[in-house]
Amino acid sequence: MNIRDNTDGAFLADVEQWLDATLARMRTRFAPHEWVHAECRTAWNAELCAANLVALDWPRELGGRNLSTAALIKFHEMCAVRRAPQPLNSIAHSILAPTLLKFGTEEQKRSFLEGIRLGTEVWCQGYSEPGSGSDLASVRTRASREGDGWVVNGHKVWTTQAHAARWCFALVRTDPDSRAHKGLSFMLVDLKAAGARVEPIRQITGEADYNEVFLEQVHVPDGNLVGAPGDGWRIAMAAAEYERGIYFLPRVIQLEAELQEVETLFERAAPAEPASTRLAATLATLSDTCFVIRCRVDAILRRVATGSTPGTDGTVLKLLWSETRQALQEIRMELLGEAAMLGPDSGGRFSEAAVATREFLWSRAETIVAGTSEIQRNIIAERVLGLPKG
Ligand SMILES: Cc1cc2nc3c(=O)[nH]c(=O)nc-3n(C[C@H](O)[C@H](O)[C@H](O)COP(=O)(O)OP(=O)(O)OC[C@H]3O[C@@H](n4cnc5c(N)ncnc54)[C@H](O)[C@@H]3O)c2cc1C
Incomplete structure (x- = not known):
């Protein structure tokens, strides 16, 4: 169906019908107790992307619908009251995309937002490390300057969906002499690059949605640094508010x-x-x-x-x-x-x-x-x- 977005009101009226029809179809594929599983969450992510419903408040030139925050909230409320599944790539929708829109270069927006909008690239969040969870500012994963980019070495843990993800937005230390939150940077790391390895963590439920991510001599091009070197803490804290x-x-x-x-x-x-x-x-x-x-x-x-x-x-x-x-x-x-x-x-x-x-x-x-x-x-x-x- 064609979802109009010329006004918040037209969008919400159309999307209500879309939600009822699409969720009814989802119910024929998945029983209610299966809605938490990755297969169902992947399918729901694909439905949202096919209807262009993950870029509601992005600008039109980036493929978004340019709707207001109020419409975005209303849409999420409509999904929630219908107990819609959580889309698999929700970390990218709700944390990374708004971060790139605010802090990314035009090139980064063009390169990375489309995969989120179309659902072709799943992202994970690489902040926590063994010994750096509550004390996040003590991150030790190190990115050293090399040629036209960075070489990353470190170990992330509890990384949700890393096994399904192509990309990881990570906090890394770019200034070896820095302490605490100073000298941290926000980097987009390709998990398919040489030297990146993802290992599952089996949870108390028996499922394995979390992972350890090992980064050994992983090359990250300069263009994948969001903000300036040393800006990582400020960006990560802003991202948490999005x-x-x-x-x-x-x-x-x-x-x-x-x-x-x-x-x-x-x-x-x-x-x-x-x-x-x-x-x-x-x-x-x-x-x-x-x-x-x-x-x-x-x-x-x-x-x-x-x-x-x-x-x-x-x-x-x-x-x-x-x-x-x-x-x-x-x-x-x-x-x-x-x-x-x-x-x-x-x-x-x-x-x-x-x-x-x-x-x-x-x-x-x-x-x-x-x-x-x-x-x-x-x-x-x-x-x-x-x-x-x-
Ligand atoms: C389901 C799940 C999903 C997650 N997904 C991700 C993810 O996608 N990406 C990511 O980067 N991280 C993720 N995490 C990691 C999460 O952010 C950390 O587990 C959390 O910040 C706690 O850190 P920690 O596990 O290292 O515990 P620690 O920081 O080692 O804490 C151990 C205990 O000490 C207590 N403690 C620590 N410091 C203090 C203090 N100053 N005062 C009082 N008590 C204190 C804590 O409350 C806790 O009880 C996930 C965690 C879970 C459980």
Whole structure:
């Protein structure tokens, strides 16, 4: 179908129909519990790209639709309420593309944005290293000047989707004498280049969505450095803001649905005392927190639509959401009893009956990814509450 984009309103009306038709088709291919798997997320990425729906707010000369941030948020809300899968290349859509649009050269925009828009090139984020996770500024991967480019040596870890990715946007140290965040640079590394090696990490769920990336004498041309040498920290910090709170939309909607499921499960399981009173009280608290999270998401998105960034409000939200979801999954496991013992099959896939187990196991990572709960609390203590550093 032809999606009009002459106004936000025309776009949203057309895209609503497109979403309903395309998701109905997806449901004939994938059962709901398969929507988290890479095959389904790849298929959804391809659908979005074929309809030119990953470049909504990019300028027209780069193939985008030049729509407003408000339309972008509305589109993501429409996807979230329909429980659409997360597109496989979402890191590129939400983090790298806006970073290139802001900091990239014209040549970089032309070279790298098209593959994201058309879905031909998957990206991963290479920041964390063994020993440099929470303390990201201690990155040790080294890029040395050589001829018309750089030679990179180092070891990245927890790199989501690196096994599916052609490219990695990485933080590397270009100034060997620098310390902490000074002397870091933002580089686009070709994972198919000689010397780049990706090895999977098997997760507690049995799946392998994360990787170690080894870089040994990998040549990176000068044109793949975004910004100037030493600008990496500033660019990486700005990049983190580009998700603009949209990250939380599908997550809060999923949390609300899961809360309802667990409340129903509680009524059906009718646990004996004293567990019943304890679980009822915890569920009531989680329900209140869920409402607070929803109000905070809505408030952030209203502000983002008028041009601001989530800032420390995003930190508070990440902490509340991840810890609430973890607590909810724990209650679900308790109520499920022995059914909670079901795990993945030998191929690492979860049957419909075992989905709750996968979500419980997966939720353990949510208080770590994108900054651990301890780090979020440090930020809140220092920047929101203004407490002195310990
Ligand atoms: C599911 C998942 C996906 C990820 N995807 C990516 C990715 O695509 N790309 C990427 O670059 N990284 C990725 N990461 C890595 C993630 O950013 C790091 O795991 C995270 O920043 C924590 O770093 P770490 O694992 O090195 O733990 P560490 O920093 O070693 O922390 C270990 C423990 O010490 C605590 N701690 C550390 N410092 C402090 C402090 N100052 N005060 C109080 N407590 C502290 C932490 O809270 C934690 O409990 C991913 C992680 C997960 C779980």
